[in-house]
Each structure stands twice: as C-alpha cells, then as structure tokens.
Amino acid sequence: MSNSRVAVNSKLTVVSSRPVSASGKGKAHALSALDSAMGSHTVHVIYYYKNEEKWFESFDLLDPLRESLSEVLTLYPTVTGRLGKRGVDGGWEVKCNDAGVRVIKASVDATLDQWLKSASGSEENLLVAWDHMPDDPTTWSPFRIQVNRFEGGGVAIGISCSHMVADLTFLASFFKSWTEVHRHLAITHPPFVAPLPNHADDDAESLPRHAKTHSPRNMATATFKFSSSIINRCLSKVHGTCPNATPFDFLAALFWNRIARVKPPKNHHQTHCLCICTDFRNLIKASLPIGYFGNALHFSMLSQKVEDMQLGGIVSAVHSHLKGLSEEEIWSTNNEGNYYCMYGTELTCVCMEHLVFEEENESLLYAAMFGNNEKPIQVSCRVGNVDYGEGLITVMPSEEGGLSRTVMVMLPEEELAELSKDEAILELEPAMLLAGSVVSGGPLT
Known part of the structure; x- marks a missing residue:
C-alpha cells in the first residue's frame, strides 16, 4: 500500500543451533488428507508486546532473541523442513532437511499505542510475511516470522505458515515454546509429530474441495x-x-x-x-x-x-x-x-x-x-x-x-x-x- 507505515529492513534465514541428527536427517513427515485439503489457506498470528523489560534489542546475529529462536528450532525439524511430494503416491510431505525459517525484520512508523488505535486490517496484514508457494516448493519456507519494531520500543512478532502444515493451535504452541526457551524454562507443550489415526493418504488434488461459487x-x-x-x-x-x-x-x-x-x-x-x-x-x-x-x-x-x-x-x-x-x-x-x-x-x-x-x-x-x-x-x-x-x-x-x-x-x-x-x-x-x-x-x- 502507498505511504505504508511498515518498512521491511532485512530478510534472512534462521537455522537450528544444532543440525538435525544423523538419525533424523532425511526423514519425512507425511501430511494427512485434512492437511492437504487446507492447502489453499494460510494461518497468521501476531503478538504485540510493549517490550518494557527490553528483551528485544536488534535481532542481530548475537541477539538473545535470535539465539533462542535457533535453539528452539532444534526441537522442531518439521518447521525448518521443506514441502515435497512422495515418490509413489504423490502425496504431500515435509522433508526434514534443516533448511531453516525465513525471518523478516521491519520497522513501523508509529508507536505501539498509536498503531493499535489507528491501524486498519489491511495495515495489520503488513506485520506478517508471506509468499505464495511456487511450483517447486523445495526451497520455499512454509513458515515465516516477521519481527516489527515500533517507535518507542514496542514490538509485534507475526508468525505465518501454510495451513497445509499446521493450524492456529500448533502455531501458538510453537511460539510459546520459543518464549520458554528464551527464558530458559522447560517447554510446556513439546512438538508431537505423528500421523493422524485412521487418516487417509490421499493427495490434495484428489480431494473434494469446497465450491467457490462467489x-x-x-x-x-x-x-x-x-x-x-x-x-x-x-x-x-x-x-x-x-x-x-x-x-x-x-x-x-x-x-x-x-x-x-x-x-x-x-x-x-x-x-x-x-x-x-x-x-x-x-x-x-x-x-x-x-x-x-x-x-x-x-x-x-x-x-x-x-x-x-x-x-x-x-x-x-x-x-x-x-x-x-x-x-x-x-x-x-x-x-x-x-x-x-x-x-x-x-x-x-x-x-x-x-x-x-x-x-x-x-x-x-x-x-x-x-x-x-x-x-x-x-x-x-x-x-x-x-x-x-x-x-x-x-x-x-x-x-x-x-x-x-x-x-x-x-x-x-x-x-x-x-x-x-x-x-x-x-x-x-x-x-x-x-x-x-x-x-x-x-x-x-
């Protein structure tokens, strides 16, 4: 949008602090039929903080927030993986190849209080990062994080993913795990990666989809x-x-x-x-x-x-x-x-x-x-x-x-x-x- 109050400053890829172990390297997690059917949608959660305790500074290479993100990603190999198709049946899967998560740094030309009082819904969309999945998703990150700094020190962190890989509950649990690692606490809701019981391994292309009559x-x-x-x-x-x-x-x-x-x-x-x-x-x-x-x-x-x-x-x-x-x-x-x-x-x-x-x-x-x-x-x-x-x-x-x-x-x-x-x-x-x-x-x- 013109005269945007949100300016992107930099883009980077954050990888886990420790590579995926030899036993986990190359593993893949098959998506369920329900996951595949959600492929046309995306999920976005934005957290607003006053940052009064000054836990956010710059998100530079040695910044504690970036270090804790790298640390928590070690526990989430499916988040740092990439989407692909299985060879035999062509169903979707996440390949745990430790490719990392896209992170965008942005600044907002307003204080946090000014933003919450005046920002439109379309402006709030600018606090999250998203790129459409390309035809070849092997280098495309299905998870995105945008760190937005407001004038006066406030912070908004937007986390996004393809709805094909996760729902709002998983995004919220992953984000809370990041905050717990940052504070050197035990993770309350660790990741659980397993197939849905009784799920069908159908490809998204073969599933009936809701009719878009409008x-x-x-x-x-x-x-x-x-x-x-x-x-x-x-x-x-x-x-x-x-x-x-x-x-x-x-x-x-x-x-x-x-x-x-x-x-x-x-x-x-x-x-x-x-x-x-x-x-x-x-x-x-x-x-x-x-x-x-x-x-x-x-x-x-x-x-x-x-x-x-x-x-x-x-x-x-x-x-x-x-x-x-x-x-x-x-x-x-x-x-x-x-x-x-x-x-x-x-x-x-x-x-x-x-x-x-x-x-x-x-x-x-x-x-x-x-x-x-x-x-x-x-x-x-x-x-x-x-x-x-x-x-x-x-x-x-x-x-x-x-x-x-x-x-x-x-x-x-x-x-x-x-x-x-x-x-x-x-x-x-x-x-x-x-x-x-x-x-x-x-x-x-």
Whole structure:
C-alpha cells in the first residue's frame, strides 16, 4: 500500500543451533488428507508486546532473541523442513532437511499505542510475511516470522505458515515454546509429530474441495474485545435457557444473529447456516497433545432461523451442536475427505475455547512471554484466502483472562459497516480495534 507505515529492513534465514541428527536427517513427515485439503489457506498470528523489560534489542546475529529462536528450532525439524511430494503416491510431505525459517525484520512508523488505535486490517496484514508457494516448493519456507519494531520500543512478532502444515493451535504452541526457551524454562507443550489415526493418504488434488461459487470480494475486518464482567453478565441472562453456556456459545450466537440481519436474504425460509470450526485434539479417545504438528480441525454445519429466535435459543442451539459432536463423525469426515464447508461459502465461526486453561486461569496465547512479567497486550489470529465466503468470525481468549474474549470479524465491507453500528453489540461496551478494509483476492501476502 502507498505511504505504508511498515518498512521491511532485512530478510534472512534462521537455522537450528544444532543440525538435525544423523538419525533424523532425511526423514519425512507425511501430511494427512485434512492437511492437504487446507492447502489453499494460510494461518497468521501476531503478538504485540510493549517490550518494557527490553528483551528485544536488534535481532542481530548475537541477539538473545535470535539465539533462542535457533535453539528452539532444534526441537522442531518439521518447521525448518521443506514441502515435497512422495515418490509413489504423490502425496504431500515435509522433508526434514534443516533448511531453516525465513525471518523478516521491519520497522513501523508509529508507536505501539498509536498503531493499535489507528491501524486498519489491511495495515495489520503488513506485520506478517508471506509468499505464495511456487511450483517447486523445495526451497520455499512454509513458515515465516516477521519481527516489527515500533517507535518507542514496542514490538509485534507475526508468525505465518501454510495451513497445509499446521493450524492456529500448533502455531501458538510453537511460539510459546520459543518464549520458554528464551527464558530458559522447560517447554510446556513439546512438538508431537505423528500421523493422524485412521487418516487417509490421499493427495490434495484428489480431494473434494469446497465450491467457490462467489467471486472474491473486498472484505473488512474489525476486532471486538469483551470484558470478563460483561460476558459473565451475558451468560447469566441466558442461564435459564442454557445453564452450561460458554463464552463461545454466547458470542457465536450473538454475532450469527446480528450478521444475519445485515446480510441479504438467501432463501424465503430465512434459514441461516453457520459453519463451526472446532479443534478436536481433546474430542477423540486417543487425544492429541497441544503441540500436535498438523491440523486437528473439524468443520460442521448448523442451520437455524436465527432472525426469528430469541438469543437464548440460539445460544442453546450452538451449545447442543458442539456437545453433540462425536468421534465417529470426526473420523467419518476425515476418512471420507468430506471437507465441503471448511472456510467455505457459508459464514464460518472458529472456536478457540480449547486454548483457555481453567486450572491455570490463562490462555496459551497470552502465556507467551519473552520477559519474565510481560504478557502480550494483544494477539491477532487470521486465516488467509477466505474472501470467497460469507465471512469469518474468530472467538479467542483476551488478555484480561477469565471470561473475557476477543472476537475478530471479517465480512464484506458494507455488512461490517452495519454490524459495527449494531446496538445489540454496542450495548455490551466492546473495545473496538483494527477496523478497516482488507485487500481481497488471495492469501495474505
């Protein structure tokens, strides 16, 4: 964009501090059918820090932050590897060849506070680095890190990857591991590299993909932050209808209901669909750890006449839908390659409740600290190449902890403009950040 406040200063490749051992050199990790089906999307997480403890200085060769990145990469050979095709069946795999991770250094012509108050969604995209995968990916890094320095010392670190190799949960666990190595702590969620149980080794090209019946549109994003006390009050109001409602149940229902009112009608029955994206690491008997390398996402469809329902009824419908998900349904979807609705043409809502650890009263996202007492003041999570659909809602933990939640919404520009004035949302007194246009037409670049 013209007159950009973000300037790239340098690009480099960071390798592990110790080469892959002889036993691991040349090994490859086969991607699952689900991984391959996610290939048209990208994943991006941005962590904002005040840097009050001065843990970030320059990211030069001997800078402690760069040294800790090299150290943690030793434990993640799949992150420093490169994508390729298997010889016999042509399926995708990550070759553990110790090729390193692309790192970009950038400076921002604004203070951190100024940025958070004024940056648009398209500007925030500039804090993450991404290049499209070329025809020959053997030298292309599927993981990218961009370190952004603000005036006055603030820092934003954007980490990106192809959705084919990992989901948001893995990215968050990898980033937290980096902060723990930096602080000389034991890693809480080590990497777990293994095939999905019962997964099919289908090539991405042979899988049914969601139908892109729309042309790409100019989308806009807005971030709504709800306090713990507000969410507690909202849950109390729907307690009679849904006594075990979670913050996600309420916020998914609220935004689904309000977005339905600003979208043009699609049918005379006024039935609206919501595709819910859920992490299934803890939903299967042989549960997968947080550090599982790959995708552990299930997409399921819920249809309701939400404009005619009381909010409590919609909350109950969302809650019952999620409680009704079975392991049989999850594996059926994975084994049959039935990925029709993922980030597809229907409104999609991503649930990140599994990243809230109640026993620790914190979330995985905001436990990532390079300084001993300095948590991120804001974390943004984005999925690239979703501008063919009806929109994307991401409900994620917030820095306040407890029941507080951050909701990131991507909608067509005119719809988001109406949603941002919606009285039912505004009466909950959300803090609104990073509202603005997004350049559409493909993954974040």
